[in-house]
Amino acid sequence: MNIGASLSILLVLSTVHAFQYNQLAQYVDEHQEEYVEALRDWVAVESDSSNVLRRPELHRMMEMVAQKLQQMGGAVESVDVGDQELPDRQTLALPKVVTARFGSDPNKHTLCVYGHVDVQPAKLEDGWATEPFNLTEINGNLYGRGASDNKAxxxxxxxxxxxxxxxxxxxxVNVKFIIEGMEETGSNGxxxxxxxxxxxxxSDVDYIVVSDCGWLSRRPAITYGTRGNCYFLAEVxxxxxxxxxxxxxxxxIEPMIDLIGILGESSASQHQKKPLCLFFSLAEHNKTIINFIKQRTSIVCPFFTVLKVDLLAHKWRYPTVSIHGIEGAFSDPGTKTVIPSKVCAKFSIRQVPxxxxxxxEKKVSDHLHSVFSKRQSPNTLKVSMVIGAKPWLADIHHPLFEAGKAAIKRVFSVDPDFIREGGTIPISRTFQDVTGKSIIMLPIGGFDDGLxxxxExxxxxxxxxxxxxxIAFLNELSQITEAAV
Amino acid sequence: MNIGASLSILLVLSTVHAFQYNQLAQYVDEHQEEYVEALRDWVAVESDSSNVLRRPELHRMMEMVAQKLQQMGGAVESVDVGDQELPDRQTLALPKVVTARFGSDPNKHTLCVYGHVDVQPAKLEDGWATEPFNLTEINGNLYGRGASDNKAxxxxxxxxxxxxxxxxxxxxVNVKFIIEGMEETGSNGxxxxxxxxxxxxxSDVDYIVVSDCGWLSRRPAITYGTRGNCYFLAEVxxxxxxxxxxxxxxxxIEPMIDLIGILGESSASQHQKKPLCLFFSLAEHNKTIINFIKQRTSIVCPFFTVLKVDLLAHKWRYPTVSIHGIEGAFSDPGTKTVIPSKVCAKFSIRQVPxxxxxxxEKKVSDHLHSVFSKRQSPNTLKVSMVIGAKPWLADIHHPLFEAGKAAIKRVFSVDPDFIREGGTIPISRTFQDVTGKSIIMLPIGGFDDGLxxxxExxxxxxxxxxxxxxIAFLNELSQITEAAV
Incomplete structure (x- = not known):
């Protein structure tokens, strides 16, 4: 877009297309029941991308996305992104990526909206108060797996x-959509x-927006960085x-004892200061922080950092390791007395810039193999990294962030929190690296959504x-001048 | 029974009741299809005593046992043994214990047969080649959960x-039965x-026989000892x-990392000789033993003892710890990225005389709490022993064992292996302690039954x-004289 075109847009905006926010906001208020029903339909689809048995549901979910965008008059494509190779060497079709275009006016900026409609696993017996795939409204909250992450x-x-x-x-502005179905497992394909x-x-996209995250508090937020994630399987x-x-x-020699032995040696507690601790860099535990976090998250859990700045640093700036569970061992209620023959630990390390x-991947694999070899066990260890998602960090002085701030000011009458995200939106970094476009994260999820x-x-x-x-952000975007970028 | 009575029995045996083994054996051969069908009916009942959701099946199984004994003309009682207290403080009715009596001739010895009809958990997806609760015959083997342990x-x-x-x-001899439904979880009640x-x-029982174990090889065996079992839950x-x-x-501070940390520290590998290893006393690993075990069990697995005598000692005479699994963590296929809030490790320690x-119980709990307290974690640890079954050891010179040996000689034309059992039959020790009667274990399960x-x-x-x-053993028993005991 050249300077002449920019000037003509500004002219147009100030006359014919004067922004009628109140009218649009009223329309939204009047249609909220319809919006809730749409969310109910989407949540009802168990589009769990990590469970290969749910793949048909995931395909169906992508079709529903394409259908909705077609009904809206978009130029829609369902893009085949190939197959996924499973650990057992079998292949499985990846869900299609759905793209759509609304408007192609060369005199307008073009925004690309990224989102995903796959979800994490969920079962009622995990401790849900309601059926996870039946959207249920209680006290103004819409409960269901994927409601906040990322269907709504x-x-x-x-x-x-x-x-x-x-x-x-x-x-x-012209609006494009790119909606995928593999975000929860690393945006495969x-x-x-x-x-x-x-x-x-x-080629004609100017900006990319991602709304796959949440606010830090009750104040709306703009997110300018995310951690990456390396997800590992360690199988004995x-x-x-x-x-x-x-x-x-x-x-x-029991595989479970080998596995727990090497994991135990690789993840030290916060009071162990030994250099063998590959993963952790932890401050002292202090109860004062719990009160801070209680206010911010309403979730009571044991935190170990002392200061607010430390807490946020540990959430956003430092790497961390989580051990999620062990597949193959006895995990049901009861008292089975079995020596499992093959056990697979799942853990992930959040990445920072x-x-x-x-x-x-190499360091973790080398470390685990080194600890394992010291055991001189006759069992075999296999370490594989099944997700390798990079972190992302943006420049908050970019006009895109000014536009976000202005839009928040209009709708909520407050300035946003500028925050980073401990979680991972793998594709944000890819967008940045590959397209060279500017990216903003504009979350609408609450701080307590339970992703x-x-x-959830x-x-x-x-x-x-x-x-x-x-709605307001689209308008603010249109007012970014070429000179400002 | 006085000497006079014994003499009159000997007289009776040598005349009216001369043992017609061949006729009885022929009867058995002719009715084997009927026996297999009876086993099929029993295996079809998922009488898993460790899963409270299967309790109705377990009650039904006990009713089937009572019914069968009644049809045989026994004096049957279904004895209410009270309720089970669940970890959440709820109570659940225990399965009734079924007793029966066949004959009450004061001039004959009285044998009490102990057995159980509850089973371990089993699911097709655990890696079964056939439906575990549908008895399936392949190459002369009857596959099904509980087929060998202990329904057949x-x-x-x-x-x-x-x-x-x-x-x-x-x-x-007079024969009594005592059949229970909680053996797999510690014979509660x-x-x-x-x-x-x-x-x-x-009061009138002379001997107790238990057939809840297996041979060591293809040669029939008599078992004179079992290990006990202490089953623990460690919950963070x-x-x-x-x-x-x-x-x-x-x-x-993630509960899973605390749990794995304390378990890792408590179960050292065989090459760690540190005294912190509470559980293990292990010899060096040597591949020669694998060949020995391959011949004996047809199961290839990594063994770490050197000599045959060591191997048997590790199976029978030494304690061991097994970590069975972790409840509450992510155990399904896929890549869930969650920090589990509550995780419960299940491990057991086999007891020896x-x-x-x-x-x-006290040592394990103290040890884990001590290791845990060093972590200074804000999480809480709870250790509980849910099964505490004692080991059992008998005198193989007792005439009861001579009777077993003679019966084996008659049916199989070989001398038995005199063996001990690494597994646990909790009640054998209780029988011995409470009743003061002599106990023998007379297994009929194969060495490779996959209990x-x-x-299985x-x-x-x-x-x-x-x-x-x-059949032969009942006859041999009748010939034991009071003097010999």
Whole structure:
């Protein structure tokens, strides 16, 4: 877009397309029941990308996304991104990536909205108060797996575009959508697709917005950085089959004891200052921080940092390791007395800027193999990194962030928190590296939405006001001048 | 029984009741299809005593046992042994203990047959080649959960008694049955019941036989000792709910890392000779032993003892620890990124003579709490021993063992292996302590039956020849003179 074009847009905006925010906001308020029903339909689809048995549901979810965008009059494509290779060497079709375009006015900026509609696993027996795939409203909160992460935000973007359409107002910017179904397991296939479409779909994109995160408090936020994630499987393989622990106990080296031994040695507690601790860099535990966090998150859990600045640093700036669980061992209620023959630990390390997943993969694998070899166990260890997502960090002085700030000010009458995210939106870094475009994260999820855990929810307030925020953001974007960028 | 009575028995045996083994054995051979069908009916009942959701099935199983004994004309009682207290303080009715009596001739010895009809958990997806609760015959083996442990042996004892009845031969000894449904979880309720019936049901019992174990090789065996079992839960409780590992990772002390840390420190590898290793006393690993075990068990697994005598000592004479699994953590396929809020490790320590479960409970709990307290974690640890079963050791010079040896010689034409058992039959020790009666273990299960693991089976050969063995044993028992005991 040249300077002449920019000037003509500014002229247009100040006359024909004067922003009628109140009218749009009223439209949103009047249609909120319809929006909740749309979310209910989407949450009902168990689009768990980590469970291969749910893959048909995931395909169906992508079709529903394409259908919705088509109904809105978008130019929609369902892009085949190939197959996923499973650990057992079998292959499985990846869910298609859905792209759409609304408007192609060369005199307008073009925003690309990224979102995902796959979800984390969830079962009622994990401790949900309601059926996780049946959206249930309690006290203004809409409970359901994927409600906040990321189905409601994706829908809110669609509602925002649709509001302009229904009120016969021209979109202030061209809007493109790119919606995927593998985010929760590392956006398999998406990077290659972005590379392939760098000079086609992305050629006219000016900005990319991601709304796959949450606020830090009750104050709206703009996110300028995320941690990456390297997800590992450490598998110890021993006897050919599970064995009776009475009959064989004492005569076999148990894979479970090997696995727990190497994990125990690799993840020290906060009071162990030994250099063998590969993962942790921890401050002293102090109860004062619990009160701070209680105010901020309403979740009581044991924190170990002392100061607010430390706490936020540990959430956003430092790496961390979590051990999620062990597959293959006895995990049901009851007292089975078996020696499991093959056990697989799952753990992940959150990445921060200047960490390279390839290096992390080698270091972790070398470390575990080194600890394992000292045991001189006859069992075998296999370490594999199944997700390797890079961290992302943006410049908050970019006009894109000014636009976000202005939009928040209009809808919520406050200045936003400028925050980073401890979680991972793998594709943000890829967008930045491949397309060279500017990226902003504009969350609408609440600080207490319970992403990835039991009783995930999206509040009706955040869903509806978030839709208005996106409407306002589209307008603010249109006022960015070429000179400012 | 006085000397006069004994002499009159000897007289009777040598004339009217001359033992017609061949006729009885032929009867058994002719009815083997019927026996397999009976086993099929029993295996079809998922009588898993460790899973409270299967309790109705367990009650139904006990009713089937009572019904069978009634059909055989026994004096049957279903004894209420009270309630089980669950970890959440709720109570659940224990399965009734079924007792029965066949014959009450004061001039004959009285044998009490103990068995159990509850089973370990089993699911097809654990790696079973056939549906675990659908008895399936392949190459002469009858595959199904509980087939060998302990449903077929219990049925074989019933078939043995029934064979005498059907051929109108007097039973050489009075036979009593005591069949329970909580063996796999520590025979909850049975000890109190035995104590209560010490002077009633058990008053005229001379000998107790248990057939809840297996041979060491293809040669029939008599078992004279078992290890006990102390089963522990170690639960670490942290945040109120599961947390997203990206959002909260680095700011909470994760219960899973605490748990793995304390378990890792408490179970050293075989090459760590440190005294902190509470559980292990291990010899060097050597591959030669693998060949020995391959011949003996056809299961290839990593063994670490050098000599045959060491191997058997590690199976029978030394304690061992097994870590079975972790409840509460992520155990499914896939890559969930969650920090579990509450995780519960399950491990068990096999007991040997002179170990006292009460002492073991205190030592394990103290040790884990001591290791845990060094971590200065804000999480909480709870250690509980949910099974505390004592070991048992008998005198192989007792005439009861001579009777077993003679019966084996008659049916199989070989001398038995005299063996001990690495597994636990908790009640054998209780029988000995409470009733003061002599106990023998007369197994009919094969060495490769896969108790507690996938593809458990009972061979048709062992089931049918085992029935004949019990028939012969009843006769041998009747010939024990008072003087010999």
């Amino acid at each position: 935000p994706v829908l809110a973007w669609m509602h925002a575009v649709e509001a302009y359409q229904k009120l016969s107002m021209a979109l202030p 998406l990077e290659a697709m972005i590379l392939a479409q760098k000079d086609t779909f992305f 393989h021993g006897p050919k089959q599970d064995l009776h622990s009475g009959v064989y106990g004492g005569t076999v 200047n960490m390279d997943p390839t290096v992390v 990835h855990s039991q009783n 929810k999206m509040s009706r307030y955040n869903y509806i006001e978030g839709t208005k925020l996106f | 042996p219990v049925l074989a004892w019933m078939h043995a008694v029934e064979a005498y009845q059907k051929l109108s031969m007097a039973l050489p 049975l000890e109190a019941m035995i104590l209560a019936q010490k002077d009633t049901f058990f 409780h942290g945040p109120k709910q599961d947390l997203h590992s990206g959002v909260y990772g680095g700011t909470v 002179n170990m006292d479960p009460t002492v073991v 507690h693991s996938q593809n 089976k009972m061979s048709r050969y062992n089931y049918i020849e085992g029935t004949k063995l019990f």
